[in-house]
Amino acid sequence: MDRVVAEDGAPVMLSPSIATRIFVALEPVDMRQNFNGLYARVQTVLQQDPLSGHFFVFTNRSRTRLRLLVWDGSGLWVCTKRLEKSTFGWPTGEGPSRCLRPEELNLLIHGWEGTPRPQWYRA
16 A cells, blocks of 8 residues: 545545456445455455455445455454445355456545435334
8 A cells, every 4th residue: 555645634544556357346245244254255255365455345235334454464354334324235246256446446445436325214
């Protein structure tokens, strides 16, 4: 990962290099899975090496949470985002995962393709 700063000088946390691949798991996962569960899923389902430095992105069944697993060279990071008022516009396709470009990951994380969540009221 490269060190990148925003226009205001604040560091940008997630900035994959040009060589970093971003794998988005197409099937939802149980968000109770943390390091070990996601690590195993990367190995068995995505058939990738979790220590490769590539990004591995997961969502829950309702598409309201996103979890990212990445190795930074000294340890694993697990980052989670929960949307309050919409859902993530999740990619589709054949196979266990789809590769995204960094700008597509940015759009996904910021919910640009999300859909509004239905409003539920108790009667």
